[in-house]
Each structure stands twice: as structure tokens, then as C-alpha cells.
Amino acid sequence: MKALSKGFCSYAVIAVANALIHWQIFYVLIVAAELSQAISNLVAFCVAASFSFYVNALYTFESKAAAFGYLLFLGFMGGVSYCIGRIADLWQLHGLVTVTSFWLLNLIGEFFFSRFVVFRGCES
Template identity: 40%
Template structure:
């Protein structure tokens, strides 16, 4: 199976979890930026380990986890911050982050986090 298809499959599962947590937090009174980061934190851990094992067949190390989480978390917060600043509809925030994280996350994972040492 194509690496991107595997990555996207893991992403679908994580997106559903992310959206559910985001919605619960947002409706509990938290801002979009905080809701997006917390939802991301829950989904990113599952994503990291699933992608390490199934997508990239790479060892899941603490260093790789930190590099992955910091990059993806920065994107999550940035999208949430922009949404708060622009008073964007929460669904726009979710869709925007999902698309950005799929594309940028795959490229970053393939070229940086899980790249094969040669």
C-alpha cells in the first residue's frame, strides 16, 4: 500500500478523534486555540505511534516523538490562533487544520521525522 495512503488512513482515524475532542472542549467554553491544541495532543500521540509502525516502519523514539509533536503542535496552535483572530467558524478551523496537517504533516514526517538514514 502506498505510504501516503497509509498516512491518510491513520489521519482519518485521528481526525475523527481530534474533531470530537475539539467540539467537546469548544462547547465547554474553551477558545479555539486551546481546544485545537488539546484535541491535537490526544490525536497526535496515536498518530505518531501508528505512523511509525504501520506507515513508515520506523522505530518510535523519544526524539522523533518530540520533533513530530512540536512541529504538528505548532501548526495546531497557529491555525487555532488564526481562527480566533479572524473569528472563524469552528468548522472552518477543523477543516483547515485537517488539510494543512495532512499535507504538511506527511511531508515533514517523510523527510524529517521518519526519514531513512542512508
Template identity: 40%
Template sequence: MLNLFSRYVSVGVVNTAIHWLVFGLLIHLVSMTQATANLIAFCVAVTFSFFANARWTFKTKVTYSGYIMFVLFMGFMAGLTGYLSDIMKVPPLITLVAFSAISLACGFIYSKLIVFRDAK
């Protein structure tokens, strides 16, 4: 289980780097709004995360239904974290760090028990 979680964390680190890189490029090179850039960066990063976790972490087949479940769950968590942070007037950096921790723990459990439950 520790090895599995270590792989999941490794994918998460790369996933976060992809998200931040795409976000930064879209903001600075294409002059997109933060909302649009963040949505696109999230979509790119969560797609990478799903495929990397399916193949490398859980060593299972990629399925369309699994992809949809994963993206919707992670998107819901991102939106909920942002919404609650807005209500509580939490600084953006704290929101980012909190979401990273929440998505790591909840994402792993959800992936293992729901999305990739048939993995060997």
C-alpha cells in the same frame, strides 16, 4: 509513494475522529472550556498519529526525539493556522478544514523527510 501517502491519509482520518470525539466529550461531559478541550484533544490525537504513523505507515521504531519533533511541528502548524485565521477573521469551520488539508500535506512531507527519514 502513493501507498505510503494512502496509509498516512488513513491514519489522518482516524486521528481527526479521535480529536473531534475527545473534544466533544470534554466539552459536553466534563464542561471544559473549548481551549482546554482542544488542547487535550490535540495531544491525544497527535500522540495516536505519531505512533500509528511510526509503526504502520513508515514501519520504523518509535523514538522520543521523533515524538517531540512531530508534536512540536504539528502544534506549531495548528497554532499558526489558528492565529492567521483569527487575523483574517476566517470562520472556524473554514479554519478546521484548512488546517486538515495543510496538516495532511505538510505533516506527510515533514514526517517522511525529517521525523521518519530513516524508515525503510
């Protein structure tokens, strides 16, 4: 349990950087490119997730990850990010609601997906 909580703390710090990247890209795509929240959230997620994946491989899990596991994660959480953005588009929610709700789901879901699927068997 101690290793799990230590890994989560490192993961949470990286998640804050992930959130800043995600939120900035999301708002640039919404405002400057005038894209939908669904597309903006998906693109922002993919960029931020790539950053997190690399940094978590180096610092949190200290291991190389399985490429298939990463692609599985990217597909699953990418789908979730698109769906949340689509719901926000349909309900005409503010972009802050979109990125905040996705970030909270992503923080928890990505940690467990990474720990038990992408980086399974790695000591953190």
C-alpha cells in the same frame, strides 16, 4: 516513487482516523469546556497526533521513530495548530473552518515531516 505513494495511501487512512479523533476532542473542548479554539485545537492535535504517531510507526513506516524527531514534529505542528486556532478566535470563524483548514495542512505537512524527519531512512 511507488514506495512513497504506497506510504501515503496508508498514511491517508490513518489520517482519517486522526481527523475524527481531533474533531471530536476539539468540539468537546469548545462546547463542554468552553475553551478557546486555539487551546482546543492544540489539545485535540496533541491527542490525535499521539495516536497517529503510534499507528504510523506500526503500519506505515514499520519502524521505531526518533523521540527527538517526534518532539520536534509535535512542537512545530502544535504551534501551527495553536496559530490557526488563534486566528479563528480573532476572526470569529466557525470551528469547522478551524479544524478543516488545520487538517488539510496537517495531512500534507505531517506526512512529509514524518517520512523525512521522524522516520527518515525507513522503508514504507
